[in-house]
Amino acid sequence: MGGAWVKRWSPQGKGHSRSLVGALKVYPAQSLESLTWTLPPSKSHAIRLMALGAQAEQTVTLTGMTNAGDDAISMRRCLSQMGVQFEDLDAGGAILPSTPNADFLPHELASAWRIHGVGPHGFKHPVSVLHAGNSGTALRILMALSTRFNRPVMLDGDASLRARPHDSMTTTMAELGVSCSFGHLEEGLPLLAEGPWTQTESMTIDVSTSSQPVTSWMLASPASPAPIDVVYQGTPVSKRHADLTLRLCKEFGAPFGDALPERLEPWIPQPQHENIAVPKDMSLASFGFLAAKVLNIPIAFDEMPSHEEGLGHEILLEQAGALGFTVDGNTLQSNKEGQNVTLDLCDSNDLITPVAAMMALGEGGQITGAAHAAYKESNRITKTLEILQQFGLTCSVKEDGLDVPGNQTLSTPQSLVLTHDDHRLQMTALVLALGCNDAVTIQGDTLHCVADPQAVARFVDAGVPIESFLYQPE
Known part of the structure; x- marks a missing residue:
């Protein structure tokens, strides 16, 4: 079988050269004025x-x-x-x-x-x-x-x-x-x-x-x-x-x-x-929200699921104002009117990484109720801290979530951004990389295909240079 999951399977050998890994090189998105965002099915x-x-x-x-x-x-x-x-x-x-x-x-x-x-x-x-x-x-x-x-x-x-x-x-x-x-x-x-x-x-x-x-x-x-x-x-x-x-x-x-x-x-x-x-996947709208924050451009979703079908992820829309967004229909725009906010992600822990990044670039906040995020593709509590730190951002790990200071500034990672085989870490890194001043190399060139096959293509189609290549780990 030759699906994308096969490419991601790699035993962690010790004492020998590490295998080449798929990676993305993401260049700054300098000319985007707006973006249409199509969500995949839930x-x-x-x-x-x-x-x-x-x-x-x-x-x-x-x-x-x-x-x-x-x-x-x-x-x-x-x-x-x-x-x-x-x-x-x-x-x-x-x-x-x-x-x-x-x-x-x-x-x-x-x-x-x-x-x-x-x-x-x-x-x-x-x-x-x-x-x-x-x-x-x-x-x-x-x-x-x-x-x-x-x-x-x-x-x-x-x-x-x-x-x-x-x-x-x-x-x-x-x-x-x-x-x-x-x-x-x-x-x-x-x-x-x-x-x-x-x-x-x-x-x-x-x-x-x-x-x-x-x-x-x-x-x-x-x-x-x-x-x-x-x-x-x-x-x-x-x-x-x-x-x-x-x-x-x-x-x-x-x-x-x-x-x-x-x-x-x-x-x-x-x-x-x-x-x-099958309704659209509301959890993946979080990356559209993050893109609006990082790039400061309007993001227009062609379709959004109903609140009932949002599976807890509709908290993004309910707290959009507090997170520093203006929502007009299915279009959102980042603004400077957010506030330090506490979000309980007990029923929506998949949002922890992109929401933490939004808070860091906005007015900050606290994420609670997400202790079970430790049992996802990676320990998303500690790995969210790690992914933020790679972009010059920070937060504090709590027992059931994160405490995120606000008004932080992105910096360009100087080494491979590690994503730990976790597609939501990779997609968060992808969006953050678009706001950096220089090219960023991100581990995992196909991880996003787990949930959103268009996660890279939507930016490439809009003119952002993104390359897929094999990277030799040190």
Whole structure:
């Protein structure tokens, strides 16, 4: 398989020359007067909808999938490996010709993905590794879905996903009688899971560091062998994402109430509509906000999701004035009227890095409620401090967030900007580099493709020189 996730996988060898790494050389954006910003489809919605559509007994078409990121494509690829057929449709609704490829990639002109559901028990045992790429959401959902097989299933991910903890899933899997074999040092992947999920009275789901485990088990419940009681452990975080899963399951006919279910039981997903529009990803609007601040130009979003579909990231619009922005429709402009503000990112911790950069260049502020950001692609609390420091900015690390002084000034990094295989660190660095006086070299030339394939192209198309090349680490 030759997807972008393969390029990012690199064992950390010691005692020998380090391998060449992909990098970006970003030059100052000196002539931009404005920029139109197109958001990609929400991977949170798309991944969940694919899991539900695959278990339905009819077809479901996801519209609005133009420029889908690698995370959504990874979920599609793994479902295809389990026998789920996808068709690609163009903007006019015509079926595009399928192109045989080892990665089950969508057609380059696809704007909609049609899923041919196989029912709760229709998955085929995958004959090769289910590689979730960089997507923790896809991986954990696939871990739960794999418990229905009575044969081993191998799951894996890229370097950053290998380094993330997965015990909140494997502990529950063990309760259900599923054996899991994996490394016990720095990497928890690859993982070999062997089911099936056996009938037990109850299961415990840890919700203290991520909403992904509860999402995974709700989405896997159609094939549960029998009703089972659910015990939740810890204080919930990222509640809006768990609520999204609950809402989508109910829209597909799940026997759930208005709160997270205390009991899971078998059911058959039945979508209310054949066509389902996937909203735009509000979390990625944060980089448009940061660009408006760094470049001091108006940014016009061609479409923004509703507040309900913002999954907590609508806090950007709610606090735009305090952060020093004027919003007129879908267009925003930086101003000097911001204030030192405290933002609780308990339900939107993906914003921590770009928001910290906005605060540093604005009037400063405090980020709270983001302790679980330490469990993302990198420890985004400490790595946000590191990325800011590389650009001459600073902040203080707190137990659950950051304290960011305001009115700071960008300076040009003198060495490779490290991004730790984290696309949100890379995209923050990309935007900050545009405001520097000299060229900046950033680790990771394709990291942004995880979520926003156009993150570099939108600036190149606007005339900003950005080069992709292989860098030799010292």
